[in-house]
Amino acid sequence: MNLTYAYPKSRFEPTVLVDLNAKAERERLSKSALKGFFKLAAAWKLRDDDARELLGGLSSSAYYDWKKHPERVLEVDRITRISYLLGIYKALHILYGDQLADEWVSLPNTNAIFGGRTPLSAMLGGGLLAMQTVRKLLDARRGGL
Numbered sequence: 001m002n003l004t005y006a007y008p009k010s011r012f013e014p015t016v017l018v019d020l021n022a023k024a025e026r027e028r029l030s031k032s033a034l035k036g037f038f039k040l041a042a043a044w045k046l047r048d049d050d051a052r053e054l055l056g057g058l059s060s061s062a063y064y065d066w067k068k069h070p071e072r073v074l075e076v077d078r079i080t081r082i083s084y085l086l087g088i089y090k091a092l093h094i095l096y097g098d099q100l101a102d103e104w105v106s107l108p109n110t111n112a113i114f115g116g117r118t119p120l121s122a123m124l125g126g127g128l129l130a131m132q133t134v135r136k137l138l139d140a141r142r143g144g145l
Contacts, residue, residue, distance in 0.1 A: 020076045027073050033082045034070035040089045043102045044120075053124050054131075056081055077128070084131035091138035113137060 092101035105120040
C-alpha cells in the first residue's frame, strides 16, 4: 500500500516573496517606497529629525536631497524599514478612522509593548525590530486578536 500525502487544493496562492538582495527589485521599489514614506511622514506630522531616524539615521542633507529627488536605489535595510512603516500606516487606516490613524503613533499607549510611551518613541528607540513589533501588533489586531 502506497500512501502519499498532499496539501488540499486551495484557491489561495502563497505570496511570492520579493528578493530585496536583487538590485533590480530594489530599483523597481525604491522610488515608490520613498514617495510613500514622505507622504506617511506628512500624514503623521513627523519632525524631520524623527523621519530621518526612522530611515536609519540619515543625514539632514541626504534627507532633503532624497525628498527632492527620490530616484535612487535604496539599501535593503531602508526598504525594509519603509515597508514596515507603510504596513503600519495601512493597518492603522484599516483599524481606525483617518484622524486617529494618523495621530496614533504620537499618542501615549498603555499596551505593555509601549509602557506608556508613544509608538513613535518606541520605534525611534528600538529601530527596525520595534517597527516589526508594532507591525505585528497591528496585524494581530486586524486579525481580531
